[in-house]
Amino acid sequence: MSSVPIENPGLFVADEPLVWDLLPAGQQPCWDDHPAYPATRRALLRAAPLVLPAEVAELRRSLAVVAAGQARLLQIGDCAESLAEQSAEHLTSKVSVLDTLGDLLAARTGQEVVRVGRLGGQFAKPRSAPTERHGDLELPVFRGHLVNSEEPTPEARRHDPRRMLLAHQAGLRVFDHLRRLRRERATAGLRRSTPGPWGSHEALIIDYEGPLVRPASDGGAEYLASTHLPWIGERTRQLDSAHVEMMATVQNPLACKIGPTARPGEVVRLCELLDPERTPGRLTLILRFGRDHVAEVMPDLVDAVHRAGHPVIWLTDPMHGNTVRTVGGTKTRHLRAIAEEAAEFLRVLEQRGLHAGGLHLETAATDVTECLGGNIRDERALHRRYETLCDPRLNPEQAHDLIEMLFPS
Template identity: 35%
Template sequence: MGAAQQPTYPDASALDLAVDRLRTSPPLVFAGECDDLKSKIADVVRGEAFILQGGDCAETFAGVTADNVRNKLRVLLQMAVVLTYAGSVPVVKLGRIAGQYAKPRSSDFETRDGVTLPAYRGDAVNGYDFTEASRIPDPQRLVDVYNNSAATLNLVRAFTTGGYADLRQVHTWNTDFVRSSPAGRRYEKMAAEIEKALEFMTAIGADPKEFHGVDFYNSHEALVLEYEHALTRIDSRTNAPYDVSAHMVWIGERTRQLSGAHVELLSHIQNPIGVKLGPTTSPDDALALAAKLNPANEAGRLTFITRFGAGKIREGLPPLLEKAKAEGLNVAWICDPMHGNTFEATSGYKTRSFDDVIDEVQGFFDAHRSVGTWPGGLHVELTGDDVTECVGGGEMLSDEDLNQRYESVCDPRLNRVQSLEMAFLVADMLAAGRTRA
């Protein structure tokens, strides 16, 4: 089987030049960092930690600014603190960031007012503007992906090690528009408790390094194979191949064919990898993917990211969990409650209901507890801004509100208030499970 969801470049020589440039570019991440993340995901496999993976549906080159990167990081830090403190579990922080520039599409073309052009496949491939020139796939954009990912990672590392991620900043992460919401007020109360605990720790002479920074990793869907191939390197320590474009890469629902090129590539690299599993996935499909992608059954190597939809997860997920448990698979299970719950609002906007998103997460927890397996994490499309893209939540956003600040170039994202509200609800689910255990 060939490679699905690949752009068709009109200029082969321009593609060769871009790929040659990428092959000689320094790594964006290091193999040792990938190994560190793999060991943390192994903790998730054992039921000792929880993954928070989040970020934009599709990053844009224009969005690579200090403010945008800080805002996304801030909401992830807030959510992680809530999950850690209220859920009483260590959290592996994994950004959907610094590489999420390509998107699979259900159709190769888009038609507007009788005009048909190639579909927008993300800034990695072509432009969002609906013009013939903008929609031509341009391989130079792959070099732009690399450069923008490098700039984003540089900012993330500066924020996470330079004091911004210090736990003593826990109050300052709560901006005014969040603080005025019910979730924001609950966060303020929790932040005050954390601050008091930190003062006590300082008073007795305890000041561990974990208070002053965080381990933060990046990930994206490994979609455009020319880019991922060009950034695969042989590690000098182990002589093994790593994809140095990100700490973790995943295969999407549309590209997880067992004999497909995406599964073949990821079966050879040593990074921790993920696979999206939708409602058409059978237990045997999951076992076959695990055998291909993780033949040594190494804990931390493979993560299954389930995206069933709120109405299908309670029926569809348990058979997969039961089969994997019976076979002794070492796999982390995390929930993507976004992609199975998208619909078109009466206003014409693509949206998601906050209630549906939470219902799928609850169904994910219910399924795991019925089988006796660990609900290992959450994969969410979110933004650090005050957008209006998903309906519902504590702000009670309606269809009529969507046009106020609908800024996504692809799928609707949770805004900061909705993201924080989700963190508290999921923390309650985690705490309830530990109480029953």
């Protein structure tokens, strides 16, 4: 693999350990001894920002409207982005699906919808095990194109830091594309009706995200220049983690995924660390409990956060807790289970008079056959177009069906 340095001397950051480099961080690559690691880190420290402070501030203002109960948030996209699918054609298709579903959600709720794609950086994935078997081989697990390749060979699965530069280059293309779209919509007078599109990803790999924490050009507080809306995952949200420390430092709007093992006091403390000033639009909590746990876990957690006065946006990710395997071993998700979890999420918030901020869905831009339900009626159909790099995604029609089920006209 060739490595292409990306230089921007005007944004140089000292080549020394950053605060979060010294803190515990789970789910990190094993590449410190790779010969290209030092040069790659230096290149990222000098790399151009992918997003701009003014964009981050604009998204925070839009999310403050969601937090106030006057708009909704729709966050969708691939489970794991592919570096091979970053052309203008691919991006146009992804944004088109985001807009179509956003328009549907707006029509069903009667509110504007802030549109955020899992775009321009969702190249790294946390995994439940470090290795997996392929025939007689036990290989490092695929961790996303930022870290290694999905090809089942020892060389392809080696963690390679040079991939961070490829991810950065792909991100530049994505965010330039989104910037043009927003500019065109503003010119056409569509900004108010379609806030976005914005980009987001899980800020997982500290070696990638850390060097892209930058001072604002006006001398203001630091922001994360790798995306508009970063989130912390369920596996890396420990209170003393590098991920929480880094996200607490930056001015971006933030999200954090919360799973069924979370305790109310722990989540309140997380809110205190990430949004100490209790600023509307700053923090989104993405709840991913699983259909069988949401009614048991969610009420106490919501009550605790609300009593503590944190104006969070409540978002449901009804997919991650509902992953199952077919008899043949294929990972899938059932649309009915997804809908039931999301409906319970809405019910819990409605009972408390709180605003349901919206949906976080792994959704493809093409007619994949990875989840069951809707237009995919039986397991035999799953193998027709099972194309995900990691977890199963809804296809656009299934996502459309889900929104219609949750918000009937």
